[in-house]
Amino acid sequence: MARTMAEKVWEEHVVRRADGEPDLLYIDLHLVHEVTSPQAFEGLRLAGRGVRRPDLTVATEDHNVPTENILGPIADKVSRTQIETLRKNAAEFGVRLFPMGDIDQGIVHVVGPQLGLTQPGMTIVCGDSHTSTHGAFGALAFGIGTSQVEHVLATQTLPMAPFKTMAVTVNGALRPGVTAKDIILAVIAQIGTGGGQGYVIEYRGEAIRALSMEARMTICNMSIEAGARAGMIAPDATTFDYIKGRPHAPEGAEWDAAVAHWESLRTDDDAVFDAEVVLDADRLSPFVTWGTNPGQGAPLDAAVPDPAEFADATERAAAEKALAYMDLRPGTPLSEVRVDTVFLGSCTNGRIEDLRAAAEVIRGRKVADGVRMLVVPGSMRVKEQANAEGLGEVFTAAGAEWREAGCSMCLGMNPDQLKPGERSASTSNRNFEGRQGKGGRTHLVSPLVAAATAVRGTLSSPADL
Amino acid sequence: MEKFTVHTGRAVPLRASNVDTDQIIPAVYLKRVARTGFEDGLFAAWRANDPDFVLNKPEYSGGSVLVAGPDFGTGSSREHAVWALQDYGFKAVLAPRFGDIFRGNSLKGGLLTVLLPQEVIERLWALSEADPATEITVDLVEREVRAPGVTEPFELDDYTRWRLMEGLDDIALTLRRTDDIDAYEQRRKSWLPVTR
Numbered sequence: 001m002a003r004t005m006a007e008k009v010w011e012e013h014v015v016r017r018a019d020g021e022p023d024l025l026y027i028d029l030h031l032v033h034e035v036t037s038p039q040a041f042e043g044l045r046l047a048g049r050g051v052r053r054p055d056l057t058v059a060t061e062d063h064n065v066p067t068e069n070i071l072g073p074i075a076d077k078v079s080r081t082q083i084e085t086l087r088k089n090a091a092e093f094g095v096r097l098f099p100m101g102d103i104d105q106g107i108v109h110v111v112g113p114q115l116g117l118t119q120p121g122m123t124i125v126c127g128d129s130h131t132s133t134h135g136a137f138g139a140l141a142f143g144i145g146t147s148q149v150e151h152v153l154a155t156q157t158l159p160m161a162p163f164k165t166m167a168v169t170v171n172g173a174l175r176p177g178v179t180a181k182d183i184i185l186a187v188i189a190q191i192g193t194g195g196g197q198g199y200v201i202e203y204r205g206e207a208i209r210a211l212s213m214e215a216r217m218t219i220c221n222m223s224i225e226a227g228a229r230a231g232m233i234a235p236d237a238t239t240f241d242y243i244k245g246r247p248h249a250p251e252g253a254e255w256d257a258a259v260a261h262w263e264s265l266r267t268d269d270d271a272v273f274d275a276e277v278v279l280d281a282d283r284l285s286p287f288v289t290w291g292t293n294p295g296q297g298a299p300l301d302a303a304v305p306d307p308a309e310f311a312d313a314t315e316r317a318a319a320e321k322a323l324a325y326m327d328l329r330p331g332t333p334l335s336e337v338r339v340d341t342v343f344l345g346s347c348t349n350g351r352i353e354d355l356r357a358a359a360e361v362i363r364g365r366k367v368a369d370g371v372r373m374l375v376v377p378g379s380m381r382v383k384e385q386a387n388a389e390g391l392g393e394v395f396t397a398a399g400a401e402w403r404e405a406g407c408s409m410c411l412g413m414n415p416d417q418l419k420p421g422e423r424s425a426s427t428s429n430r431n432f433e434g435r436q437g438k439g440g441r442t443h444l445v446s447p448l449v450a451a452a453t454a455v456r457g458t459l460s461s462p463a464d465l
Numbered sequence: 466m467e468k469f470t471v472h473t474g475r476a477v478p479l480r481a482s483n484v485d486t487d488q489i490i491p492a493v494y495l496k497r498v499a500r501t502g503f504e505d506g507l508f509a510a511w512r513a514n515d516p517d518f519v520l521n522k523p524e525y526s527g528g529s530v531l532v533a534g535p536d537f538g539t540g541s542s543r544e545h546a547v548w549a550l551q552d553y554g555f556k557a558v559l560a561p562r563f564g565d566i567f568r569g570n571s572l573k574g575g576l577l578t579v580l581l582p583q584e585v586i587e588r589l590w591a592l593s594e595a596d597p598a599t600e601i602t603v604d605l606v607e608r609e610v611r612a613p614g615v616t617e618p619f620e621l622d623d624y625t626r627w628r629l630m631e632g633l634d635d636i637a638l639t640l641r642r643t644d645d646i647d648a649y650e651q652r653r654k655s656w657l658p659v660t661r
Contacts, residue, residue: 015649016642021624025641026649028657036543038498052646064496068646078496083500095659116597117658129542130582131564145544145570147635155639157646161569161622193483193561207590227539250656258656293483293539314535314583321481334638411492411541430540431488434510 002268004165005234006200009265013123015157022159027123031108031300032059033093035287035413036127040150041089041394053156058117059086061100062107063413065406067376070100075445079414093153094164106379106405109347113217114381118234123319125152127192129345130429132223136216137243138235140200143224143426146431149292163229164197164274170207172281177462179357180215181349181427182447183279184222184252187289191277196228199275201234209279213242214353219252221348222429225294286461289431289444290368291297296431298334300449300461307329325433327421327442329333334459337443338376340426342373342400342454343436344447346410349427350378355386356449359394361462367400368457373400376408400454412437425453468632472556474529476593476612477519478497478578484533485540486567490549492541504552505546516567524597532601533560538567538578539658547574557603559610572625572634577603578609579619588615605630 003011016024037059044050051057052253064210065080066072074080075290083100088393090097098104104111109130112118115408120138129143148158153374166189188195201223208216216233223231233239241257250258289297290304296319298305307319307330323330327339344350344358355377367373375395377383383405386392395402409416418440427450431442452460495544511518519525531550536547537560547570550558557577571578581589592612593599602611605626610617628635637644 016645018599024639024645027651028653029660037497039500039544040627042498042500049636055659062493075498082496082498117660119658122657127542127544129540138626142564143542145542145547145566145573147570151537151636151639154636155643156650157639157642157645159639193539196567197536197562222538224566227536227564250658255654258654263656293485318482319478333498390593409486409596413492413496430485430487431484432540434491435487438491440509 002271004139004164004267004271004273005202005265006165006232009121009123010052012098012121013201022161024157025282027125027152027156027158029112029117029124030057031056031112031124031126031131031275033062035063035110035127036146037089037156038082039146039148039329040369041093041154044153045212046388049154051093051095051153052162052185052364053191056116056156056238057153059090059095060098060105060108060111061086063407063411065100065404066414067403067406067408067416070298070404077342079411082090103384104276107350107382107407110351110382112135114379116243116248119243120239121265123341125158129224132228132231133217133221133347135220135223135230135232136213137239138232138262140230140232144207164199166196166201166277167273168201168203168274169185170203170416171205171206171208173210174207174281174284177448178209178284178286179216179446179448182287183281184219184282184283185294185297185444186279187277188222188295190224191226191292193225193295194227196226198224198226200230200232201226201228203231208233209236212353213238214351215350217398218348222294225429226318235262286449288449290326290328290334291319292325292433294431296322297444300334300335300459303333304328304330304334330405333435334465337459338457339371339425339443339453339459340422341418342371342450343409343424343428344374344450345376345378345408347378348429349447350382352382352385354427355382355391358447359391361448362455363394365410365455367454371454371457372455374403375400376403379404379405410434411435425459466632466634469575469577469605470628471602471604471606473600474556475525475527476530476532476589476599476601477525477538478509478590478593479531479533479624480590482534483536485537486538486543486607487515487540487563489538489541489546495543495545500548501552503549505547507553523553527554529554529556530603531558532586532593533554533558534586535560535562535583536561539564542566547571547576551576559589560584570633572629575632577605577629578610579603581617581619585615585617609636
């Protein structure tokens with residue numbers, strides 16, 4: 001029977017199948033960070049259990065990391081305790097950890113692919129919803145809760161409820177200045193934050209094939225914002241070229257065998273998806289959010305919508321509430337919305353290509369008066385690469401702050417936060433109320449829009465400069 | 466995990482859609498390493514800033530059945546959202562749609578999340594807004610929600626229902642299958658990466 005890629009990867013990982021029970025799936029890679037793991041390790045200790053496969057587990061420090069003075073002790077005592085707890089747990093249970101100060105430290109979803117640990121056809125989990133990022137390689141990767149983290153630590157498996165399949169096909173070619181971020185924001189605006197619930201999305205079509213690995217990661221990263229369990233893209237030459245030569249990539253005959261297998265994972269031509277969504281890349285333009293969920297977005301050249309125009313009562317009420325929180329009036333052109341802060345970073349847009357794109361826009365220009373721009377690389381390797389290319393200097397010369405690697409202002413668990421009432425243009429993934437700091441207001445944007453916005457002080461694209 | 470069979474408690478109407486887990490518990494509360502005591506973080510921003518927020522109304526105090534709008538629990542995977550609801554005293558959440566990860570977490574941890582049609586949620590909102598003392602019964606045995614004038618069946622797969630009713634720990638169940646896991650590991654591809 002014809003099968004989709006997601007179904008093939010799932011089938012390959014079934015450890016046990018029995019009537020009336022969820023499939024028990026084997027997990028190839030378990031990524032761990034400090035926030036969602038302490039209670040899981042504590043659970044193991046209380047039950048007298050160990051980590052079954054520490055060699056398939058890796059940990060890094062990211063959410064609490066202060067992006068200034070990364071080598072000093074963390075000032076926030078509670079954050080410090082959480083980091084220290086991860087270090088103790090990693091040592092006690094034999095899990096490899098990349099702590100602050102290590103060249104391989106960074107956001108967990110940047111570190112995995114960078115090391116070559118993320119490969120096609122794998123099952124990958126992490127106690128973090130943006131685990132969907134790894135699906136860009138054709139891996140089945142999903143975010144899990146702390147109970148499941150404990151379950152994977154103890155058994156290297158997870159019982160998983162069946163999923164449905166959705167194809168999101170993006171035809172045509174992107175116009176200059178339009179990026180992967182704009183594709184995914186447009187997809188979410190179209191299907192809504194609940195549109196993907198219960199589905200694994202496969203992104204396909206000409207426009208997706210043309211994307212780099214890093215751009216594909218940006219797309220899969222935000223699958224969760226459409227409510228999906230995971231997002232995937234079929235592995236191809238772009239994928240193989242990215243993986244080859246990385247520290248954990250297969251070599252020699254193993255490489256050839258791996259590639260042959262990876263190529264077999266593609267969705268069969270006659271496979272049927274449970275749902276299909278089609279977009280035309282040629283019609284997309286830079287996209288920004290105006291509300292407090294990622295589905296509340298519009299093209300940058302549009303205006304703040306009027307809630308009265310929403311047919312659905314629930315959506316109308318949500319829009320009214322969002323505009324009140326965001327302090328926006330219907331009809332205001334989005335390009336006139338003034339920001340206080342620009343955040344460039346996160347597991348969505350904190351990789352080297354994102355920094356390059358933003359640096360190209362900002363080179364020789366200045367961050368507007370009254371605007372603070374934070375540039376936070378996704379990992380220390382990304383920072384190293386950016387410095388080697390002179391990008392760090394471009395950002396600092398423009399008046400931006402060039403920081404150390406971590407999750408930073410995406411969720412403000414460290415000191416990088418918005419103050420109440422402050423407004424940001426942010427390359428991160430969530431514009432929820434208070435996400436970037438209590439009372440803060442977030443507009444999600446691409447790295448290009450972030451850079452242009454920093455220069456002009458209002459939501460802008462490079463074409464406006 | 467505590468067993469769940471039938472629970473009857475005061476309804477708390479939360480008229481909002483897209484209540485993401487950042488609203489259920491803001492990130493600042495996630496720095497803790499303990500497993501209990503998250504009730505102070507539940508809906509912290511709304512409780513602090515909005516006097517009209519439902520949990521700030523004394524007539525709903527002691528409520529244990531939250532009735533919410535669509536897409537409750539979207540966003541971050543933080544299981545702290547489930548812990549905060551439970552620590553505050555909630556035993557069940559009723560909504561037309563849930564974020565997938567939140568739903569999975571809730572059913573692992575014994576917080577019963579029940580899918581009901583929007584129209585039923587609207588009726589339950591109307592009931593508990595008209596009379597804040599309104600109680601809702603969530604009956605897992607019969608897979609049914611009952612309130613004055615409302616009897617509505619709900620779906621939950623047999624396996625999850627059994628696990629909740631028995632209060633069973635998933636890990637203990639899986640550890641009975643160690644032979645299957647050992648056998649699977651024998652046939653894994655040799656090129657798959659290790660983290661060492």
